[in-house]
Amino acid sequence: MKRILLSWSSGKDSAWSLHVLRQRAEYEVVGLLTTFNEVADRVAMHAVRHDLVERQAAAAGLPLWSVPLPWPCSNEQYESLMAQTCVKAVADGIEGIAFGDLFLEDVRAYREKQMKGTGLQPLFPVWGMPTRALAREMIASGTRAKLTCIDTEKLDRSFVGREFDKALLSSLPDDVDPCGERGEFHSFVYAGPMLNAVLPVSVGETVVRDQFVFADLIST
Secondary structure (H helix, E strand, C coil): CEEEEEECCCCHHHHHHHHHHCCCCCEEEEEEEEEEECCCCEECCCCCEHHHHHHHHHHHCCCEEEEEECCCCCHHHHHHHHHHHHHHHHHCCCCEEECCCCCCHHHHHHHHHHHCCCCCEEECCCCCCCHHHHHHHHHHCCCEEEEEEEECCCCCHHHCCCECCHHHHHHCCCCCCCCCCCCCEEEEEEECCCCCCCCCEEEEEEEEECCEEEEEEEEC
């Protein structure tokens, strides 16, 4: 059984990846790898508070591998910090890192390039799954999430803070991916088959930065 890390954004795709991987006998997920904006102490893009991700990891029964990123953070700085993390992972007997990417070929190619020569195998457990069917399966399984970030160039700001549920799927414009794979929205999972508890959260202040709208989730 290969010991692997899972790249963990706190959102539904990485959470579903954990659910899928736990059903595969050849892998053992031994940690969740998350990058944080060290100034804001939040997940990059998702803008989820660090303490909420810690609670998620505890509910998943896994240690959180936090990687603090400076802000602003150049691509060179990011790659250097991730290379250091890969070295640590290999030293700990870890053989791969899984990612929750669905269909963006350029993103997958970038990850494969960055992992080359690290001694770690890149894995894509949900790659190629039809996103509308996948979104429905997530919801039917009891996975619950709130939308924490909206790209207003792709989706109306009124969607921020909403539940990822059947009503949301039916109200998305036709050109928006049901899983938000093109960056239309990001989410935070607070319940589901990959967690051993429901994480009570409420939607707090809404913040606008450039074209993005963020909902601050607060543990209740």
